[in-house]
Amino acid sequence: MKLIQIDAGRSAAEEDRTMNSPESPPVATRRSEYLRETIEERIATGEYGPGMRLDESELAEEFGVSRTPIREALIQLDSEGLVEMRPRRGAIVMEVSPQRLCEMFEVMAELEAMCARLAARRLTSADRDELVAAHEASQAALGGGDPNAYFYLNERFHHAIYAASHNHFLIEQARQLQRRLRPYRRMQLHVRDRVKASFDEHGGITAAIVAGDGERAAQLLRDHVTVQGERFSDLLVSLSELQERARRTR
Amino acid sequence: MKLIQIDAGRSAAEEDRTMNSPESPPVATRRSEYLRETIEERIATGEYGPGMRLDESELAEEFGVSRTPIREALIQLDSEGLVEMRPRRGAIVMEVSPQRLCEMFEVMAELEAMCARLAARRLTSADRDELVAAHEASQAALGGGDPNAYFYLNERFHHAIYAASHNHFLIEQARQLQRRLRPYRRMQLHVRDRVKASFDEHGGITAAIVAGDGERAAQLLRDHVTVQGERFSDLLVSLSELQERARRTR
DNA sequence: AACTGCTTTCTTGTATACGAGAATAACCTA
DNA sequence: TAGGTTATTCTCGTATACAAGAAAGCAGTT
Numbered sequence: 001m002k003l004i005q006i007d008a009g010r011s012a013a014e015e016d017r018t019m020n021s022p023e024s025p026p027v028a029t030r031r032s033e034y035l036r037e038t039i040e041e042r043i044a045t046g047e048y049g050p051g052m053r054l055d056e057s058e059l060a061e062e063f064g065v066s067r068t069p070i071r072e073a074l075i076q077l078d079s080e081g082l083v084e085m086r087p088r089r090g091a092i093v094m095e096v097s098p099q100r101l102c103e104m105f106e107v108m109a110e111l112e113a114m115c116a117r118l119a120a121r122r123l124t125s126a127d128r129d130e131l132v133a134a135h136e137a138s139q140a141a142l143g144g145g146d147p148n149a150y151f152y153l154n155e156r157f158h159h160a161i162y163a164a165s166h167n168h169f170l171i172e173q174a175r176q177l178q179r180r181l182r183p184y185r186r187m188q189l190h191v192r193d194r195v196k197a198s199f200d201e202h203g204g205i206t207a208a209i210v211a212g213d214g215e216r217a218a219q220l221l222r223d224h225v226t227v228q229g230e231r232f233s234d235l236l237v238s239l240s241e242l243q244e245r246a247r248r249t250r
Numbered sequence: 251m252k253l254i255q256i257d258a259g260r261s262a263a264e265e266d267r268t269m270n271s272p273e274s275p276p277v278a279t280r281r282s283e284y285l286r287e288t289i290e291e292r293i294a295t296g297e298y299g300p301g302m303r304l305d306e307s308e309l310a311e312e313f314g315v316s317r318t319p320i321r322e323a324l325i326q327l328d329s330e331g332l333v334e335m336r337p338r339r340g341a342i343v344m345e346v347s348p349q350r351l352c353e354m355f356e357v358m359a360e361l362e363a364m365c366a367r368l369a370a371r372r373l374t375s376a377d378r379d380e381l382v383a384a385h386e387a388s389q390a391a392l393g394g395g396d397p398n399a400y401f402y403l404n405e406r407f408h409h410a411i412y413a414a415s416h417n418h419f420l421i422e423q424a425r426q427l428q429r430r431l432r433p434y435r436r437m438q439l440h441v442r443d444r445v446k447a448s449f450d451e452h453g454g455i456t457a458a459i460v461a462g463d464g465e466r467a468a469q470l471l472r473d474h475v476t477v478q479g480e481r482f483s484d485l486l487v488s489l490s491e492l493q494e495r496a497r498r499t500r
Numbered sequence: 501a502a503c504t505g506c507t508t509t510c511t512t513g514t515a516t517a518c519g520a521g522a523a524t525a526a527c528c529t530a
Numbered sequence: 531t532a533g534g535t536t537a538t539t540c541t542c543g544t545a546t547a548c549a550a551g552a553a554a555g556c557a558g559t560t
Contacts, residue, residue: 029337029338029521029543030337030542030543030544031543031544032543032544055511056511056512057511057512065544065545066544066545066546067512067544067545067546068543068544068545068546069543069544069545071322071512071513072321072322072325072543072544075322075325075326075329076325076326076328076329078326079325079326079329079330080329087279087280087283087512087513087551088279088511088512088513088550088551088552089511089512089551089552089553090511090512100418100419103417103418103419103420104419106417106419106420107361107364107417107419107420107423110360110361110364111357111360114357114360167353167356167357168350168353169350169353169354169356169357170353170356170357173357279513279551280512280513280514281513281514282513282514305541306541306542307540307541307542315514315515316514316515316516317514317515317516317542318513318514318515318516319513319514319515321542321543322513322514337521337542337543338520338521338522338541338542338543339521339522339523339541339542340541340542
């Protein structure tokens with residue numbers, strides 16, 4: 001059986017986008033790997049909202065595979081914190097309380113601040129070029145009014161900072177936590193004016209890093225990521241919106 | 251079949267110690283859960299050293315279970331970063347280069363510093379009591395010359411700081427990274443005088459947290475965890491010692 | 501009519517079976 | 531003898547089968 005057959009069940013809308021970074025080959029060697037990525041993406045987009053039940057047999061049939069690789073994918077997602085497997089009671093998309101979400105953003109802010117501090121110290125010219133390029137590219141998406149386009153460029157900008165830290169372990173940790181926060185970060189950008197504010201903050205962060213001012217870059221990034229003030233209320237709205245969508249299929 | 255049967259294969263030396271926190275019941279509901287904990291512990295103690303091959307069938311036979319739960323345990327350990335599963339080439343205990351180990355300690359230092367900063371701000375009287383109690387308990391282990399006893403008390407002290415941060419997500423992250431670093435931290439304490447130095451540093455950290463000086467506590471903890479100077483050479487020795495032990499069974 | 505206890509059904513957790521890729525050994529050729 | 535090619539074996543990845551626990555439905559009692 002050819003691996004290409006596991007495409008069965010993919011919705012037409014996402015057929016072309018792999019969301020993989022360029023370094024990873026398009027075809028996964030194990031089905032479970034591909035399944036993990038796909039289910040993860042569906043959680044990120046909110047297609048599978050918080051609390052939604054993930055039935056193993058159902059998913060197996062949908063993807064045209066047996067339960068085994070589905071189960072392995074779910075176990076991985078469980079370890080990553082995106083899914084919760086309760087013994088003998090099935091798997092659900094992880095439900096995150098507002099408080100916990102704030103805690104996660106608090107940690108993310110600190111990790112990114114650390115990236116920025118290191119980046120300011122260790123920046124190579126290639127790092128600087130990519131950072132500036134990512135920032136300028138997102139400027140183009142500002143006018144378009146497409147929050148999705150900005151979402152991906154936003155990720156590119158943050159990844160550029162991670163990379164510039166030159167601590168590969170830190171890069172992995174930051175990316176993993178970012179993946180867990182993806183569904184909520186995405187919703188955040190749908191708030192009016194948030195995209196513009198985000199872009200402006202990126203400008204300040206870029207300047208601080210390029211200037212080599214690690215402490216200032218760290219503080220700016222911390223503020224950029226931390227959820228506080230009225231952004232907290234915005235987050236609550238996004239959260240209930242995601243859960244509302246899931247409630248139908250629960 | 252009763253779950254108690256899965257005890258088969260446990261060495262007598264570790265039969266009584268579960269290393270679980272009090273909140274988790276002694277009997278795991280899924281075999282894979284128990285297997286994950288046991289294998290993880292063996293990696294932590296160095297019984298399974300870096301690079302050692304973990305054959306699924308072999309482990310299955312040893313534990314008296316089928317390959318399925320073994321495999322699920324390995325997948326979890328892979329997600330946690332303790333094991334590396336290479337497609338169709340089997341699982342090995344994660345090999346960590348000296349550079350990567352330093353990177354991991356660099357991140358750990360920052361996470362713990364964050365815990366300390368928050369702890370200094372949010373410390374309750376219960377938190378303070380546990381922190382001081384943990385510190386005093388380890389003093390008793392100082393003279394004994396048993397690095398293992400100090401190792402566990404050291405963990406208790408650090409966990410007390412995590413808990414005092416009152417950020418549950420941060421607590422989880424810190425504990426998980428600590429688990430990954432466990433094999434190496436344990437070796438560190440075998441270095442002469444390190445135990446005493448560690449204890450003294452704990453004293454300073456405790457004082458700073460109790461005094462509410464978050465920044466100082468954070469800096470002290472950062473220095474406490476970061477590997478630098480001659481401790482780096484010590485680490486290299488520990489590392490090769492672990493690998494040497496593994497090479498035999500490779 | 502509500503609650504409790506039992507039975508049935510459904511899903512998960514584990515075992516077993518099988519096919520395929522990788523590692524290794526054997527063999528042939530230069 | 532060394533290198534490369536092929537055959538064999540061994541382990542992994544996936545499918546299928548089965549057993550056990552949880553949830554849901556049913557009935558009987560108070």
